[in-house]
Amino acid sequence: MIRIILSDRMEENCYLVEDENGIVVIDPGIGAADRIIDLVGDTKLSILITHGHADHIFDIDRLKGDNIFVHPLDRERLLDAEKSLLNFFGRGPLKIDESTIVDCSQIGGKWRVLHTPGHTPGSCCYLYDDRILFTGDTVFMQSVGRTDLPGGSEETMIGSLHLLKEIFENGPDLKVFPGHGPGTDAREILTDNPFFI
Known part of the structure; x- marks a missing residue:
C-alpha cells in the first residue's frame, strides 16, 4: 500500500510504503510527521531519503x-543545517542519532537504489518492486530538478537522465512518483517531458 502525504508549505510529496516487511517513509518534509503519526501511531519506521534538501528531510x-x-x-x-538549507526555514540541524544513518544501498528487500546525481551529489531514485520509481527531485512529470543550488551539477544531471531514459524505455508502464507534483508513468514522461523527447 502506498500513501501520499503532501506538505502544505512546500508542496513536497512524502510517501508511506507499507508491505510485509514493514513501513518505509520516503522524504518526510515539512508537516509530514503529524500525519504519519496519525496513520501509523508509534510504529517503527524505516526512513528513505532521495536527497538532503530541507523540504525532504x-x-x-x-x-x-x-x-x-x-x-x-x-x-x-x-x-548540517546550512548544507541542507534547513537554516533557510529557520531551524537548526536535525536532532538525530548519527548511528541510525545508513548507506541507502543497504536497504534491501523489494528496493533497488539508482544513484542519480545532479540535483545534489547524493540524489537517488528508488525502484520498488520493479514497478514503482520514486524520483525525488531528479524527474517530475514535465520537468527535471534544478541544478543551480549548492552541490548541483548540470553535467551529472545529464548523465542521470540518460540512465533514467533507458529505464523508462525498457519499462514504459513503470509508475513514477516524484518529489513534487502529480504521479505519472514512464510512457507519459517519454512523450511529454521535454528533457526526454
Whole structure:
C-alpha cells in the first residue's frame, strides 16, 4: 500500500510504503510527521531519503525511525543545517542519532537504489518492486530538478537522465512518483517531458 502525504508549505510529496516487511517513509518534509503519526501511531519506521534538501528531510527527527537511508554523498546534509538549507526555514540541524544513518544501498528487500546525481551529489531514485520509481527531485512529470543550488551539477544531471531514459524505455508502464507534483508513468514522461523527447 502506498500513501501520499503532501506538505502544505512546500508542496513536497512524502510517501508511506507499507508491505510485509514493514513501513518505509520516503522524504518526510515539512508537516509530514503529524500525519504519519496519525496513520501509523508509534510504529517503527524505516526512513528513505532521495536527497538532503530541507523540504525532504524537515520532519525526520519527529519520527521513530530505526534507520535513515541516504546516499553517503548527501549524509552531511542531514547533519548540517546550512548544507541542507534547513537554516533557510529557520531551524537548526536535525536532532538525530548519527548511528541510525545508513548507506541507502543497504536497504534491501523489494528496493533497488539508482544513484542519480545532479540535483545534489547524493540524489537517488528508488525502484520498488520493479514497478514503482520514486524520483525525488531528479524527474517530475514535465520537468527535471534544478541544478543551480549548492552541490548541483548540470553535467551529472545529464548523465542521470540518460540512465533514467533507458529505464523508462525498457519499462514504459513503470509508475513514477516524484518529489513534487502529480504521479505519472514512464510512457507519459517519454512523450511529454521535454528533457526526454
